[in-house]
Amino acid sequence: MVKISKLDKLFKPTSVAVIGASEEPGSPGRQIMENLLSGTFLGPVMPVREDMQPVLGQESSRSVDTLPLTPDMACIIAPHEELPRHLEDLGKRGCHAAVVLSRGRFRFDRDARDGYTRNLLDITQKYEMRILGPNCLGFINPSIGLNASLAHRHALPGKVAFVSQSDSLFATVLDWATSQSIGFSHFISLGDRYDIRFGNVLDYLMSDPNTRAVLLYIETIMNARSFLSAARAVARNKPVLVLKAGRSIQGARAAAAHSGAFLGSDEVYDAAFRRAGMLRVNDIDTLFDTVETLARTRPLRGERLAILTNGGSPGFLATDSLVAGGGKLAMLEDKTEEQLIEAMEGAWSFDNPLILRSDASGELYSQALSYLLKDKNTDAVLVMHVPTHAVSDSEVAEAVTKTARTSKRNVLTSFLGEEAAEDARAVFAKAGIPTYATPDKAIRGFQNMVQYRRNQELLMEAPPSMPESFMPDTDDVKQFVARALESGRQLLGGTEAMGVLSAYKIPAVETRLVSDMEGVEGAVEAANEIGYPVALKVLSPDLLRKSLAGGVALDLESDAAVREAAQHILERVREQQPSARINGFVVQRMMRRAFAHELFIEVVTDPVFGPVIRFGQGGSLTEVADDHAVSLPPLNLGLARELISRTRVASILRGHREFPAANMDAICQTLVKVSQLIVDVPEIFELSVNPLFADSEGVMALDCAIHVAKAEVARGEDQLAIRPYPRELEVCVTLKDGRRVFLRPIRPEDEPAHWEFLEHVSAEDMRYRFFSNIGELPRTEMAKLTHIDYDREMAFIAKGSEVCGDESGEEKTLGVVRASTSPDNEVAEFAILIRSDLKRLGLGKQLMQKIIEYCRSRGTHKIVGQALAENAGMVGLAEAVGFEVTKDFEDDVYNFEQILNPHEK
Structure with a gap:
């Protein structure tokens, strides 16, 4: 295994060789030489050319083995077919790392690229080298003045690392950041990631003292567990922000095709980023605004915001943005309101947002802010100011800054206008107080702080890998699975699937399976065994939503009703889904729970992150409601509750008026048990419990389908993207x-x-x-x-x-x-x-x-x-x-x- 320490030689070399150096204007070989020589890098830059012609005044060597000294790192610009030879030469010489700027014909040919990649990695493994790329723009390390890239400019020094999978965004962000005077500790393009991937770079940046925050642009992830492990390690110590392409299905497909990687679900990426303590943003502006906010603020104690302003409209707009985004407006304490009434002499709005008179002085702002910062119901304060001739913005800014320094609570500011607000923003920038041009941006900054706080809490969760509070009959489930696989089946349905749930102490409705050979009369006999009333469902491996195909009949009270319903089900299914296989019927005890909610729990296997759990509103309206959330297993009760909270049905489950609240503990426990099931039995790659009834009495599974296949791992936890508590x-x-x-x-x-x-x-x-x-x-x-x-x-x-x-x-x-x-x-x-x-x-x-x-x-x-x-x-x-x-x-x-x-x- 190649040592991670070799990355020091890559990003902090003392000498650099350039294979493919050139003096031809506009060529990559000239661009890399100009960038290396025009910075403040103190080490030797040694061009390698077969004709030994000097390049930009630097003497060339004919080959790697004739270089005057062994380079720590080499930049390679050469045809793809020559790359193995150059890496072999560098490895023999003792070079530790290479930036492969070559662009190749194997980009979209997966089979050819895989074989080519294996050949290159065999060479690098043999000589313990690391390679960045190929098909990358290289990297810039401003702290040592090294520009080992094909970028058109240098990066300013700073404390933020930017790591990009995209060459075009690499150049775009560099140009934009320079215009905004934003500096970097590292600026890195990964390219095709034959060797060095996001996880490797995150491991390096975690211990880099010059890096205080990490920004990532991601299209696809290749090794989910390695990436999340590295990301979680960094996120415990430094903010990690992610800009990811592929929110839409079309965008995700394009990103996967462009990188040659597997297409993963965007909502699963979202869940992974959240669980790893990272924060996802949607655009470049927000990326840099947010990292600035997180760098300048203290960790939030809570999520309640107070708004202080001298203009009603900005206060109302900010409130609307906060509430629309799911934020919480602070409810001021009675004590605070009494203090404000006495101090403000009625010159405020008597509510939050707290609106002062338009000509409010710096002293008035200071008084109001000091009361808000002492209010126990307030976790942060947004101070806004509309320009007025009566008082200067800078006077108000100085007063706000002085008061903010006396409190451990966060203060955010938004002083409106352009020229009038420039001096005020300079005051806040000097004091390290976040400031925004508009109320919307300020609220977005606060909400990003809130989401970051939530993600950091998820980062600290460590669910177990083995049952603790319940003892499932895992052996029974493994027998179900083994029998199915031995008979060539992938689907566990009906009584088998219900048996799996029962083995894991998940309440399931009494069920009988009737084969197609037993037919309608078999359904009648099963109904009599269970006792009326019953529900009748078609048994088909091709119908995931049986009710939508007319395959369900409810509240059947007699033998005659079962016979009639069975005939109608067969007719409707054959009419609506003529290609569907019909293997018989499922007969179940009819559940009459007047206040039960229909939910669903699903397990699907994502091609990137492995097993994931989906939860949401179930029943016949599952697709119509489109209300669900996703989380990565393993789950504990806290993570299960957080998963539920991200659905719209969560507010209904809490109860309202005469509708009693559902037993949330029972729902959470069911999610944890399903999570444990897929850890214990890695052969389960899909599971659907729909509907799952939930009310004040608990939960009851009415239908379940499980798909199994031979496991590729020995232990269930090995297929998870996040390792559970061992x-x-x-x-x-x-x-x-x-x-x-x-x-x-x-x-x-x-x-x-x-x-x-x-x-x-x-x-x-x-x-x-x-x-x-x-x-x-x-x-x-x-x-x-x-x-x-x-x-x-x-x-x-x-x-x-x-x-x-x-x-x-x-x-x-x-x-x-x-x-x-x-x-x-x-x-x-x-x-x-x-x-x-x-x-x-x-x-x-x-x-x-x-x-x-x-x-x-x-x-x-x-x-x-x-x-x-x-x-x-x-x-x-x-x-x-x-x-x-x-x-x-x-x-x-x-x-x-x-x-x-x-x-x-």
């Missing part, structure tokens, strides 16, 4: 004093107990752990310790009683060990911390053995660590569990290393 790694161990301790992976909900755990760690042990004297950890740092991505990091905590033999007390966190693994799985770095009052009980050794075995099982090459020279206890523990210990006398630390999986020779 419950299978939980284990109990015994300490030297006989105490039973539970070792398990850390979870987000462990954060409160982790604070208490650190209170039992001495200052000296904290210094040993963090290599410096630290006070209380900030909330953000504690979140990083307890909210982890199990794909690239693992932390095991020990839970047990504080006192040996006390089985009745609350379990406490007694110790923690963690390993952060490099994205290439080459190295895992460990750290361990035990409660200072519980040492010498063998807990440290148990935790270390647990983390070592885990890293070994996932194929990690080696595990390493460090300890301060005076930390003799850690040195002894490391030696006891098999580490090679060496001392670094220069830094006065001990280094630990243990090879877990030797490299193949």
